[in-house]
Amino acid sequence: xxxxxxxxxxxxxxxxxxxxxxxxxxxxxxxxxxxxxxxxxxxxxxxxxxxxxxxxxxxxxxxxxxxxxxxxxxxxxxxxxxxxxxxxxxxxxxxxxxxxxxxxxxxxxxxxxxxxxx
Amino acid sequence: xxxxxxxxxxxxxxxxxxxxxxxxxxxxxxxxxxxxxxxxxxxxxxxxxxxxxxxxxxxxxxxxxxxxxxxxxxxxxxxxxxxxxxxxxxxxxxxxxxxxxxxxxxxxxxxxxxxxxxxxxxxxxxxxxxxxxxx
Numbered sequence: 001x002x003x004x005x006x007x008x009x010x011x012x013x014x015x016x017x018x019x020x021x022x023x024x025x026x027x028x029x030x031x032x033x034x035x036x037x038x039x040x041x042x043x044x045x046x047x048x049x050x051x052x053x054x055x056x057x058x059x060x061x062x063x064x065x066x067x068x069x070x071x072x073x074x075x076x077x078x079x080x081x082x083x084x085x086x087x088x089x090x091x092x093x094x095x096x097x098x099x100x101x102x103x104x105x106x107x108x109x110x111x112x113x114x115x116x117x118x
Numbered sequence: 119x120x121x122x123x124x125x126x127x128x129x130x131x132x133x134x135x136x137x138x139x140x141x142x143x144x145x146x147x148x149x150x151x152x153x154x155x156x157x158x159x160x161x162x163x164x165x166x167x168x169x170x171x172x173x174x175x176x177x178x179x180x181x182x183x184x185x186x187x188x189x190x191x192x193x194x195x196x197x198x199x200x201x202x203x204x205x206x207x208x209x210x211x212x213x214x215x216x217x218x219x220x221x222x223x224x225x226x227x228x229x230x231x232x233x234x235x236x237x238x239x240x241x242x243x244x245x246x247x248x249x250x251x252x253x
Contacts, residue, residue: 001160002161002164003163003165006150010143013150014143024128024144024147028128029163031124031127041119050198075209078198081195081196088156092157099158099170099172099173
């Protein structure tokens with residue numbers, strides 16, 4: 001499901017115009033982005049929580065050349081899945097094909113290659 | 119931030135929705151996402167990130183408390199991969215970071231240009247990249 005498919009689903013189920021549904025969906029993710037920008041965590045009951053983890057600067061390496069490269073301090077967002085969603089996702093294993101076989105078509109086949117280690 | 123704060127944002131920023139309607143719509147967004155993931159389908163939110171599912175094989179692990187070996191059963195897990203735009207948004211204005219580099223990179227990522235505009239508008243820096251009204 002893409003963002004535009006999510007918008008269509010919200011429009012249909014919420015009995016809204018697509019334009020209106022788009023505003024709602026954008027507003028939700030904008031508000032979440034802003035919270036994370038402030039370094040604030042987000043907790044959605046039954047869904048999961050987002051946190052921001054600060055990283056100190058460190059010396060990394062260019063994996064291709066092996067040359068050292070300085071990595072500046074940065075903040076990265078993390079998601080921890082909630083209990084309810086975690087169980088829901090795991091139970092989907094029993095009645096749906098593995099993620100790599102592609103429910104939505106588009107890019108899912110491209111990700112198959114990276115699944116090897118998984 | 120909790121769901122109540124997101125409801126408040128929808129209510130205050132969009133207008134035309136009552137508080138109850140705003141709450142119902144925010145619930146609907148997360149409910150729809152949950153149902154989609156619960157069907158085994160991934161979700162891609164451009165400008166924010168992807169919620170992807172992975173099937174894990176059974177493997178040997180250890181009980182961290184007792185150290186005794188245990189088998190971790192096969193399972194399907196949910197991972198979130200943050201979008202480059204979200205990562206840039208978190209690092210804007212940080213010391214040693216070049217804002218110009220991040221915004222030109224963001225607009226160069228094609229489909230993400232629209233989402234970038236939305237994010238930038240939220241932080242009061244709309245169209246700073248000069249390519250805002252793209253999609």
